[in-house]
Amino acid sequence: MQDTFLNRQALYLRPDPARVIVRPFKPATEPRDLNPTDRQRANHIVDRMLALDSEAAASLLADVLENFLGRHRNLLETFEARADEMEEALAAHGTFSKVQRQLIGAYFLNEYSFEASALFNPSIVPHPDQSGAPKGGLRFILSLRAVGEGHVSSLTFRAGSVTSDGSLEVDPTARLASSPRIKARTPGSIGDNVEVIFKPEEDISERVIFPVTESQSNGIEDARFVEFNDLGRKTYYATYTAYSGRAIRSELMETSDFLSFRMTPLQGAAAHNKGMALFPRKISGKYAMIARQDNENLYLIYSDDLYRWDGGQAILKPEFPWEFVQIGNCGSPIELDEGWLLFTHGVGPVRKYSIGAALLDKNDPLKVLARSREPLLRPEPSEREGYVPNVVYTCGAMKHNDHIILPYAVSDTFSNFATVKISTLLATMKS
Incomplete structure (x- = not known):
């Protein structure tokens, strides 16, 4: 040699x-995503989450945090930031509570x-x-x-x-x-x-x-x-x-x-x-x-x-x-x-x-x-x-x-x- x-x-x-990071899950949630089928799918996810009563939503968020909190820094902050990115797409659904916004962020993220x-x-x-x-x-x-x-x-x-x-x-x-x-x-x-x-x-x-x-x-x-x-x-x-x-x-x-x-x-x-x-x-x-x-x-x-x-x-x-x-x-x-x-x-x-x-x-x-x-x-x-x-x-x-x-x-x-x-x-x- x-x-x-x-x-x-x-x-x-x-x-x-x-070792994982969280990345946006994008079933057409951004304005540039024009596929009607995918946009409809994203809206369905939001509507299903909004149908939960406040107690069920809070319990679901607590369960998500218990499962993922030790795997990432500032997870609630990350959820809220993801919801902020989707603001325009979420406008049609009315107002959200803080817990609902955090859950929306969680639903539109995935680990990579x-x-x-x-x-x-x-x-x-x-x-x-x-x-x-x-x-x-x-x-x-x-x-x-x-x-x-x-x-x-x-x-x-x-x-x-x-x-x-x-x-x-x-x-x-x-x-x-x-x-x-x-x-x-x-x-x-x-x-x-x-x-x-x-x-x-x-x-x-x-x-x-x-x-x-x-x-x-x-x-x-x-x-x-x-x-x-x-x-x-x-x-x-x-x-x-x-x-x-x-x-x-x-x-x-x-x-x-x-x-x-x-x-x-x-x-x-x-x-x-x-x-x-x-x-x-x-x-x-x-x-x-x-x-x-x-x-x-x-x-x-x-x-x-x-x-x-x-x-x-x-x-x-x-x-x-x-x-x-x-x-x-x-x-x-x-x-x-x-x-x-x-x-x-x-x-x-x-x-x-x-x-x-x-x-x-x-x-x-x-x-x-x-x-x-x-x-x-x-x-x-x-x-x-x-x-x-x-x-x-x-x-x-x-x-x-x-x-x-x-x-x-x-x-x-x-x-x-x-x-x-x-x-x-x-x-x-x-x-």
């Missing part, structure tokens, strides 16, 4: 079907096991709050793609720490999970710009960003987070794939604290594909992106506008047998003294995914200084089975002292970590 110099950890992050199938394709960045970090180490945030019923992807998080020598620890996962509140929604020429916000008391591992726009309706996929430094101001950006069930496009997520997130569709020809990764700073005064517009090769693109990406020049093409089908990036480039370290994935025979790397010139990333001729990481025999067999994949690594921390997914099912000394990694790459 070529990846024996990597130190694979035993920090397996596996999907947990017991957001990571029932998979927890994979991680990326890692330094935590914005370094309090409690080990001496000589740091705190980090890990983003993960979670997949539940219907192959719908959402974004979830974990926190952890790395010591000065590269030893890793992941914080315990919270039992509860929560969706954010939509703070603002602004229509745009190619789709909505949306800002969502979580409550500060919700642990980072509770926070789940579920699709909230039509373009994302079947998934927020493969977020590539990067800590972006613009003249000392640090912002966390993530490029991700929005999937509607029919079409894909690249969008950009922005946060400074992992509590409030803004999601914006990207414009330009390069944004019509997936797998874009932003450099962690401007180069010669311009934003820079690694992208793959043609499903085969990797391109370098510059832009004056963070939200528009066109053109680009091919810098890496399939060259070795383990990447003959296609290559792509595995997260944002990492700045080293020696140049930009770019992790890549290659697809070989029987659609086997492996991870490699390239070193780009720091001042002119069009120049490829070195490249791995053999995979750095590929599926072990024990890691071949899963939702998508024969795949190892990452959406972003992190430099810490003289180590690279590389979280990676196994067979699109669960995630793990590997670490490697930078000097050892560079020594394996050929000019």
Whole structure:
């Protein structure tokens, strides 16, 4: 095996079907739902509930709370918020008591096991709050793609720490999970710009960003987070794939604290594909992106506008047998003294995914200084089975002292970590 110099950890992050969020159940309750049969069904549900006397309604609500209260935060508040969303549809039914409104909210919600199938394709960045970090180490945030019923992807998080020598620890996962509140929604020429916000008391591992726009309706996929430094101001950006069930496009997520997130569709020809990764700073005064517009090769693109990406020049093409089908990036480039370290994935025979790397010139990333001729990481025999067999994949690594921390997914099912000394990694790459 070529990846024996990597130190694979035993920090397996596996999907947990017991973790659930509540999502709107929509038998045509919103004004845009025009199917007369479904609207009639929704009205029937409301009418049946209103036919209950006050004592029966109160008893029913108490029973619902007894069954579900320990599974979610602020459940009554969630019920009322759902009823507020349905205000226009409920107007025809007259006035409601508080108990009736809360029951209406309960009837038009359902639990969703957001990571029932998979927890994979991680990326890692330094935590914005370094309090409690080990001496000589740091705190980090890990983003993960979670997949539940219907192959719908959402974004979830974990926190952890790395010591000065590269030893890793992941914080315990919270039992509860929560969706954010939509703070603002602004229509745009190619789709909505949306800002969502979580409550500060919700642990980072509770926070789940579920699709909230039509373009994302079947998934927020493969977020590539990067800590972006613009003249000392640090912002966390993530490029991700929005999937509607029919079409894909690249969008950009922005946060400074992992509590409030803004999601914006990207414009330009390069944004019509997936797998874009932003450099962690401007180069010669311009934003820079690694992208793959043609499903085969990797391109370098510059832009004056963070939200528009066109053109680009091919810098890496399939060259070795383990990447003959296609290559792509595995997260944002990492700045080293020696140049930009770019992790890549290659697809070989029987659609086997492996991870490699390239070193780009720091001042002119069009120049490829070195490249791995053999995979750095590929599926072990024990890691071949899963939702998508024969795949190892990452959406972003992190430099810490003289180590690279590389979280990676196994067979699109669960995630793990590997670490490697930078000097050892560079020594394996050929000019």
